[in-house]
Amino acid sequence: MKTAVFANSKGGVGKSTIALLTSLSLATRHNRAKVELIDLDPQATTSDSLSRFANHRFNVINNEEFSLGSATPNNSRIISHLESISSDHLSECYSILDCPAGNEPERSTFLLHSNIIFIPTSVSDADVFATKKYISSLIKLFDSDTENSPKKSPLAVILPSMIDHRDELNELRSVLAGMPVYFGKPLRYSPNFRRAFRAERDDNNVKVLLREHSAYSKWITDLIIHSDRLKLRPKKLFQL
Amino acid sequence: MSKGNSEYEFYVGEGTHLEGASLDIHGTARIDGTFVGKISVKHLIVGENGSVTGDISGETALVEGVIEDTLTLSGKLEVTAKGKIRGKIHYGELETVVGAKLVGEISTDWDGDQTVSQPAVSDRLEAFSASLEEDSDTSDEDL
Numbered sequence: 122m123k124t125a126v127f128a129n130s131k132g133g134v135g136k137s138t139i140a141l142l143t144s145l146s147l148a149t150r151h152n153r154a155k156v157e158l159i160d161l162d163p164q165a166t167t168s169d170s171l172s173r174f175a176n177h178r179f180n181v182i183n184n185e186e187f188s189l190g191s192a193t194p195n196n197s198r199i200i201s202h203l204e205s206i207s208s209d210h211l212s213e214c215y216s217i218l219d220c221p222a223g224n225e226p227e228r229s230t231f232l233l234h235s236n237i238i239f240i241p242t243s244v245s246d247a248d249v250f251a252t253k254k255y256i257s258s259l260i261k262l263f264d265s266d267t268e269n270s271p272k273k274s275p276l277a278v279i280l281p282s283m284i285d286h287r288d289e290l291n292e293l294r295s296v297l298a299g300m301p302v303y304f305g306k307p308l309r310y311s312p313n314f315r316r317a318f319r320a321e322r323d324d325n326n327v328k329v330l331l332r333e334h335s336a337y338s339k340w341i342t343d344l345i346i347h348s349d350r351l352k353l354r355p356k357k358l359f360q361l
Numbered sequence: 362m363s364k365g366n367s368e369y370e371f372y373v374g375e376g377t378h379l380e381g382a383s384l385d386i387h388g389t390a391r392i393d394g395t396f397v398g399k400i401s402v403k404h405l406i407v408g409e410n411g412s413v414t415g416d417i418s419g420e421t422a423l424v425e426g427v428i429e430d431t432l433t434l435s436g437k438l439e440v441t442a443k444g445k446i447r448g449k450i451h452y453g454e455l456e457t458v459v460g461a462k463l464v465g466e467i468s469t470d471w472d473g474d475q476t477v478s479q480p481a482v483s484d485r486l487e488a489f490s491a492s493l494e495e496d497s498d499t500s501d502e503d504l
Binding site: 148149152153173174175176177178179324327328331332 | 381383415416430431448449484485486487489490492493
């Protein structure tokens with residue numbers, strides 16, 4: 122059982138889009154895997170869009186009990202849900218959580234119960250500033266977790282999102298250089314992302330996205346599956 | 362069991378436990394043992410002591426035993442007095458008797474029109490996955 126969270130305090134950075142791409146990629150690339158997408162965002166964009174694919178091994182959850190409103194998660198409910206899933210001891214079982222904008226690590230102890238936290242960001246100043254603050258709060262949360270050693274903290278991975286030129290990627294890597302987290306592969310910008318959430322009759326919009334970003338999808342799903350291979354928190358930004 | 366086993370394209374006998382299979386059967390399958398997995402079949406018979414868990418789709422089914430998870434049929438679902446189905450059930454026509462148990466999300470097409478041009482909800486993910494596999498990999502380039 123692996124748990125991956127997509128979070129950032131800033132909205133519009135690609136959390137829901139990459140959560141959609143990732144959960145659907147896990148379910149389609151691994152046809153024996155059980156995947157659940159937990160949408161913590163009251164707007165329910167991701168869960169509304171993915172519910173059409175739900176079946177016995179792909180569960181789409183938008184449970185009001187997981188939220189206390191105003192982007193505040195109901196930590197005890199979420200943790201107890203994750204513990205109940207992990208007690209099934211299913212190796213090919215994945216929980217993907219999509220957090221709403223405004224998420225604050227200090228009020229989100231459930232993050233400590235995940236294996237990997239993805240922090241998408243674009244190259245814009247507003248996104249970068251918010252991402253830096255978010256990561257600082259996240260590290261404080263990790264350090265305040267006295268029950269676990271730093272080695273057991275979840276992995277934190279910045280996801281460069283909607284990048285359309287190598288210079289942008291280099292710029293982003295440079296401004297985030299001091300952050301003690303991993304730096305993931307870039308998700309290229311595509312106009313097809315604008316159509317990602319609509320339920321087209323033939324699902325062609327999602328099909329196009331998965332094909333267009335197949336290498337990225339493979340990278341991110343493999344990273345979740347093998348997240349236990351990366352054990353240490355890097356001292357400074359570490360390119361994956 | 363009144364019919365000989367040779368009348369079925371697929372048969373799981375009593376005392377047999379089969380887990381993890383994904384079957385596509387162009388005919389009749391009869392389960393008198395335990396089956397856990399995925400079956401796409403024209404006609405499914407689950408005997409009195411039979412148990413099927415997983416994603417099941419097909420045209421028709423006769424359920425004398427237990428089915429759990431997802432059952433999607435385009436035609437008739439017949440559940441006898443000892444038959445029990447729990448999960449997400451979609452059928453074209455339904456015939457059942459006192460004693461049968463159906464628990465969960467049960468649906469059929471309101472107008473009885475079976476000209477559905479897209480897969481039922483429970484099959485949409487697998488149909489989508491299959492359509493992705495049909496195409497060649499158009500991997501994205503690194504920046």
